[in-house]
Amino acid sequence: MRYLPRFVLKISGVVTVIAIWGLVVQVTDSPIIPGPWAVARAIHELAVKGLLFKYAVASLFRVTWGYLLAVTIGVPLGLMLGWYKRIGRAFNPTVQVLRPISPLAWIPLAILWLGVGDGSAVLIIFLGSFFPMVMTGMNAVRNVTPTHINAGRNFGLSAWRFMWSVLFPAVTPQIIAGMRLTFGIAWLVVVAAEMIAVNSGLGFLIVDARNAGNRYDLIVAGMVLIGTIGLLLDVAMRRLERLESIRWGYSTSAIDGER
Amino acid sequence: MAETSPDVRRAILQEPPGPKREVPAPVLDVAARERRELARPKVALRGVSMVFNPHGKAVRVLDDIDLDVDEGEFLCLLGPSGCGKSTLLNIVGGFLRPTSGDVRIDGEVVRGPDPRRIYVFQERGVFPWLTVTDNIGFGLGHLDRAERQRRIKHYIDLVGLQGFDTSYPHELSGGMKQRVEVARALAVNPDVLYLDEPFGALDSITRLTMRAELLRIWAAERKTIIFVTHDIEESIQLADRVVIMTARPAKMRRIVAIDVPRPRDLSSPRYIALRELVFDELGLAHRI
16 A cells, blocks of 8 residues: 555545445435436436537536636736725725625526526626635735835836736736636536526536436436536646646645645 | 954054943944045935834834945945844835935935845845746846847856756755846846845855855946845955944944955954954853
8 A cells, every 4th residue: 555646546536435325325225316327327318318518518618708707807806906905995895795695696686687598697607706806816916925026116117017027927826726716616606507597507407307307317417527527627727727836836735735 | 263352452443442431332434434525425324214103103113324335335234133224225225215314326315116226135036937047137128139148148157057047946046046136136237236134044154155256246346235134244254344233223333344355364363353343332242
């Protein structure tokens, strides 16, 4: 056991959990909770019907739009609120009040404004990602080493050049870390938003499977798919983050939790 | 090292014989007075005071500082930690506004940081997202490519970082990072350099090497340097004059001219006598 490749360890962990799951289902003989084999069959059924691809793409499409909108608007706004302290102080209470409101609470308003469909789903995802990105921006500016700022000021750069060559590079690692965490939130929100506001996607799959005849195997299949895709996306984002951090020597192990 | 006898010390320093003065000495700087009569000082501080107000309570950090620094001079600000010398250097560098008084460089009042006067920080001054080359070239954006590269190469060689041009700061040791910062400061050809305990984060062996390097660079470039330190030896090894500052609220206690010829022999009687003078001025014991 001295040296096991990490990959093998992870796989064996997953296999153990699946085995326990199967065993529990077997032993309790529950009519409701499907075993791993039933779920695998359900995933296959979805694949064959073409729904697997269609629903996954639908969810990814919505999350991408809502998330990217939140990043492009929220990050510059957050940076500005963090840099211009007076404006930040003025708007901070508003941000702090809106932030804890669950994005799902916006669903009735979203449906009212944009009707049932992609529009409201994207809006919900946007709202769920926007406030974390603004906070990320504000905190990133606050956490920049003052010495970097002073060193940059010393060279007499114009305001724009200063932002471009000192401020943006200095905040980038924190922004990227915040983007990764916010994407996790966005993925959570898309599933919930789809349960109520739209007619396709993985969240919709779960609700529809229950409504159309209590297909719990499809429900759990949907959950497994959501979890797997979420994991793959997170891994992809971590790869991106690691590229930057290696280049700049910033330690991200505190955020990752592992190396 | 044997302690010089009080008689020898007095003879060297030309102190009047008799009982030791109990009253704190006035700021005594004959050499500077003479220089002042010849040329305008490069940096002139007049009545600089600084009062901070954390949590509403007024804390007086600097008290009425008057100081002249001549062109090409190497001046040290020496004092215990927290006495306000870094604050003073920040004010001279333009990063802080004094509560009263002003700082003039070449006759014009300092209003903010200026690329003609570069500040070298104790640590984390180097930008971690840029290579050594890009760090050194940071202030050289206005030059054409060939000139820029030529200058960067010159300063990389000057500070002894050949071969590390494409390295990132996190790949370098502390001493090397400080060399990058000094190179970056020199590359823009400033009039004045401010160094705020630049070797404080380094181990003592590296510190000795870096001091020699700094003097070598200073001899080559002859910039005016204001150097803040809490290390007595460092101040006497490096400076033309040492401004000894009191604890907070900081006043100038005494200015000591270090007239040991360079390269300084750290065992010479003059060096030792000056060190003892500084020790005495700070009220420190000669035996541990």
